[in-house]
Amino acid sequence: MKKNHLLDPINIGEWNLRNRIVMAPMTRSFADDETGVVGPDVVEYYRKRAEDGIGLIITEGINLSPRAKGTFGIPGLFTEDQMTGWKKVTDAVHQEGGTIVAQLWHVGRLTHHELTGGQPPQAPSALKAKGLVHRLHKPYEMPEEMTEGDIQKVTEEYAQAARNAIDSGFDGVEIHGAHGYLIDQFNSEATNCRKDRYGRNLIQRLTFMKEVLASVIKEIGAEKTIIRFSEIKDDLPDYKWKDPEESVQAFIHVFQDVGISILHPSTNHFTETLVNGMTLHELVRKY
Numbered sequence: 001m002k003k004n005h006l007l008d009p010i011n012i013g014e015w016n017l018r019n020r021i022v023m024a025p026m027t028r029s030f031a032d033d034e035t036g037v038v039g040p041d042v043v044e045y046y047r048k049r050a051e052d053g054i055g056l057i058i059t060e061g062i063n064l065s066p067r068a069k070g071t072f073g074i075p076g077l078f079t080e081d082q083m084t085g086w087k088k089v090t091d092a093v094h095q096e097g098g099t100i101v102a103q104l105w106h107v108g109r110l111t112h113h114e115l116t117g118g119q120p121p122q123a124p125s126a127l128k129a130k131g132l133v134h135r136l137h138k139p140y141e142m143p144e145e146m147t148e149g150d151i152q153k154v155t156e157e158y159a160q161a162a163r164n165a166i167d168s169g170f171d172g173v174e175i176h177g178a179h180g181y182l183i184d185q186f187n188s189e190a191t192n193c194r195k196d197r198y199g200r201n202l203i204q205r206l207t208f209m210k211e212v213l214a215s216v217i218k219e220i221g222a223e224k225t226i227i228r229f230s231e232i233k234d235d236l237p238d239y240k241w242k243d244p245e246e247s248v249q250a251f252i253h254v255f256q257d258v259g260i261s262i263l264h265p266s267t268n269h270f271t272e273t274l275v276n277g278m279t280l281h282e283l284v285r286k287y
């Protein structure tokens with residue numbers, strides 16, 4: 001009989017995981033909405049998952065700045081109080097023998113000024129998302145097109161949030177590059193019509209993701225960094241990569257260029273887009 005390795009230890013990056021069970025990132029909206037600080041309920045939530053034996057916990061998406069926030073109750077990693085809150089979570093998980101990484105999230109255009117302290121949403125291009133803001137139930141607003149200065153600032157915020165994660169006791173970070181949020185808005189031709197070096201064609205659209213990854217890796221190292229990416233955009237359910245094989249190849253080239261090797265493809269909804277009979281995971285493995 002073929003041996004099942006699910007409960008065998010495995011080394012990934014810098015982590016010696018006790019088994020191969022990974023908890024997917026899941027937004028819980030448990031944080032104090034005003035401060036983005038997590039409380040004892042969040043400590044207990046993650047402690048329990050570690051006690052239950054999960055090998056690697058990837059947290060819910062965490063805001064890297066006030067402007068990154070897309071709905072109510074999302075925690076942050078950009079103030080001292082937020083870091084103090086997370087330190088209690090990471091201590092509790094480590095006491096249970098677990099490993100935990102922080103998923104860093106910026107929603108880009110998928111928000112509203114009522115959620116971001118009065119600031120308008122920002123995005124690669126001034127293209128408004130269809131539909132209503134999650135739980136605010138108001139239409140999305142026209143985002144501000146980011147200048148090169150804005151792009152530089154947000155890139156630095158990713159690196160700072162990654163540093164804050166390590167200083168709060170996390171074992172690493174996952175960069176949320178999937179599901180139609182800011183990085184994905186740069187990656188996709190549906191949401192990026194820039195004419196500068198961040199747009200124009202597939203390779204250049206991936207420049208923002210590449211620079212974010214490079215700045216995070218410079219700050220904390222590639223051995224502590226995961227990238228999540230996907231085809232599906234929550235706000236554009238019918239969107240499909242025009243040429244999935246070309247897209248996956250371009251993504252993998254970026255990952256190789258910056259030296260990141262811990263990949264988290266989100267296969268949610270990819271199943272209809274089998275390429276030559278291959279799933280997204282098989283395609284990723286091919287390149």
Ligand SMILES: Cc1cc2nc3c(=O)[nH]c(=O)nc-3n(C[C@H](O)[C@H](O)[C@H](O)COP(=O)(O)O)c2cc1C
Nearest residue numbers: 024025026027028060061103176178228266267268
């Ligand atoms: C309640 C809920 C919240 C989620 N929040 C996030 C999130 O914060 N970040 C993220 O990358 N994915 C998020 N997801 C997607 C999950 O990580 C996962 O990809 C999805 O449930 C599909 O599962 P599968 O990948 O096993 O098919 C969320 C899913 C659920 C059900």
